[in-house]
């Protein structure tokens with residue numbers, strides 16, 4: 001199995017963590033609110049033109065700035081000089097949805113993207129027309145309906161899948177299984193047929209089941225590469241970083257908390273004992289913060305009162321994961337993200353942990369995060385396993401049952 005070739009970073013705990021700390025700039029969001037550049041793990045964005053590299057990119061930044069301050073003839077110079085810093089093709093499936101639209105915008109701002117392909121079963125033409133007017137380097141194309149899906153996917157380096165229905169108040173993520181399993185099946189089969197070598201980022205819930213579904217389907221098609229299939233759990237890390245920084249009055253840009261397990265309720269396990277910078281929590285704080293991070297999705301679902309679930313923060317988190325993947329594909333050797341992936345870190349076949357990304361996908365698992373857990377975390381880890389195992393098995397069973405039904409008809 002390909003995963004056996006993936007290194008596990010445990011013996012090098014000290015060096016790995018030291019490296020994670022010292023490389024926070026390459027890991028993270030460079031957010032420039034004034035004239036200085038500061039690092040936050042995640043996307044790189046900028047609000048002025050003083051920086052040499054940003055999520056917007058130098059060219060994009062300059063062109064945005066130019067459109068405000070320069071003379072018309074200077075604007076043309078900026079436009080004609082717009083070139084992506086790399087030429088990756090990213091496809092978003094479910095691009096007209098609540099997540100898909102802001103995610104498309106954030107990806108359109110990436111200097112690493114030359115082509116942005118937007119696919120949906122409805123309303124994607126207008127989204128693409130709208131986005132295509134942004135004077136950033138990538139070319140935007142729209143694709144609607146099953147007959148255009150193959151062309152959307154051909155040549156894609158990264159495929160992001162936020163297609164599917166979101167929760168309403170009172171629902172669990174697992175309540176979405178019946179609809180979203182079928183949607184993910186159709187889309188992953190098309191990925192297998194048209195761009196089997198792409199990084200696949202699955203956002204559609206329940207992630208704890210949709211990743212095993214995708215893995216089984218890719219196996220059936222003979223193209224499964226466990227190093228390139230990712231359940232997007234970045235939003236859990238984003239939330240953990242935000243809530244902990246607020247609670248402990250830390251500089252947001254410094255905070256990084258690994259979140260392991262899965263992506264639903266108690267399967268979301270933030271490792272507060274591994275918070276960087278080192279910070280101490282009372283038992284009450286650990287419990288309060290852990291429960292808030294685990295229920296953050298529900299917090300948004302209830303606040304939206306029937307109008308859906310997290311979309312903007314999810315788009316932000318997904319764009320961070322896309323940007324990290326593109327940097328890894330582009331040869332950056334210092335890219336670490338948490339993701340729900342095939343794993344041997346525990347007895348479960350899939351597990352979210354921090355992984356090192358490289359040009360061929362997952363290069364290593366940061367197993368050091370699972371060493372020296374607090375008593376609270378160790379108990380929570382054991383407690384989440386039965387639920388996560390059941391969700392994984394449900395996904396696998398769905399694919400086998402569907403295949404058996406197809407074979408008998």
Ligand SMILES: NC(=O)C1=CN([C@@H]2O[C@H](COP(=O)(O)OP(=O)(O)OC[C@H]3O[C@@H](n4cnc5c(N)ncnc54)[C@H](O)[C@@H]3O)[C@@H](O)[C@H]2O)C=CC1
Nearest residue numbers: 094096097098099120121162163164165166203204205314
């Ligand atoms: N992994 C995570 O952390 C998170 C996951 N989610 C999940 O993301 C999914 C999408 O959420 P939203 O964007 O808010 O939903 P939405 O309903 O606003 O958008 C979904 C989009 O998918 C499209 N779609 C449906 N079937 C399709 C198909 N077969 N092919 C292509 N497109 C299709 C719809 O037309 C729609 O535009 C949900 O399942 C939600 O639970 C949401 C937030 C966080």
Ligand SMILES: O=C([O-])CC(=O)C(=O)O
Nearest residue numbers: 167205296297298309310
């Ligand atoms: O809660 C939901 O249904 C959407 C989601 O996964 C999240 O916001 O973490």
